[in-house]
Amino acid sequence: ACPKNLILFSWHGGEPTLLGIDYFRRIVELQRKYLPVGRKIVNAMQTNGTLLDEEWCHFLAMESFHVGISMDGPRELHDGYRVTKSEEYTHKRVVQSYRLLRKHRIICDVLCVVHNQNVRRPTAVFRFFKDLGVEYLQFIPLVVPREDGGVSEQSAPPDAYGNFLCKIFDEWVRYDIGRIVIQNFDEAT
Numbered sequence: 001a002c003p004k005n006l007i008l009f010s011w012h013g014g015e016p017t018l019l020g021i022d023y024f025r026r027i028v029e030l031q032r033k034y035l036p037v038g039r040k041i042v043n044a045m046q047t048n049g050t051l052l053d054e055e056w057c058h059f060l061a062m063e064s065f066h067v068g069i070s071m072d073g074p075r076e077l078h079d080g081y082r083v084t085k086s087e088e089y090t091h092k093r094v095v096q097s098y099r100l101l102r103k104h105r106i107i108c109d110v111l112c113v114v115h116n117q118n119v120r121r122p123t124a125v126f127r128f129f130k131d132l133g134v135e136y137l138q139f140i141p142l143v144v145p146r147e148d149g150g151v152s153e154q155s156a157p158p159d160a161y162g163n164f165l166c167k168i169f170d171e172w173v174r175y176d177i178g179r180i181v182i183q184n185f186d187e188a189t
Helices: 021-034 054-062 091-103 122-132 158-175
Strands: 006-011 040-047 066-070 108-114 136-141
Touching (some): 006 021, 021 040, 021 054, 054 091, 066 091, 122 158, 136 158
Parallel strands (some): 006 040, 066 108, 108 136
């Protein structure tokens, strides 16, 4: 039993859209059927965006889903790590999906994984998101552990990650505070 009035379902891990839209239609149907009196359900989904289309976005909008989309900056920085099983680049599709989510007025944030490539280009990454019209943004470092206790070369080096956030903060605080919400900075205040 959930002691709060708001019951949050977070669909994150793996790629939830692989379950199919009918799966989520059934989930929402069950949520309505078993919703306790006086409670409200909110569904949040984190997706790589590669399977979103008009049908998905219509459903997500109608059911008031909050959606996080994973995108790591401009094409050359995103496509280095975000490819399909068949090694196809995903940036173009993810940007189209982000625009589709916005078109349907779905509450949407961008989760940017900071890795060894984009960590060295904070200004390009941030300005890409600004140009795309992103309003909610968060940056998480890629940390891939090795068996020897260290981290892989794909991981964002700690000093570089700190510098990445500092560079973005400097631009954000001058020009974008109040226009773009960056979770990393909101949590620090």
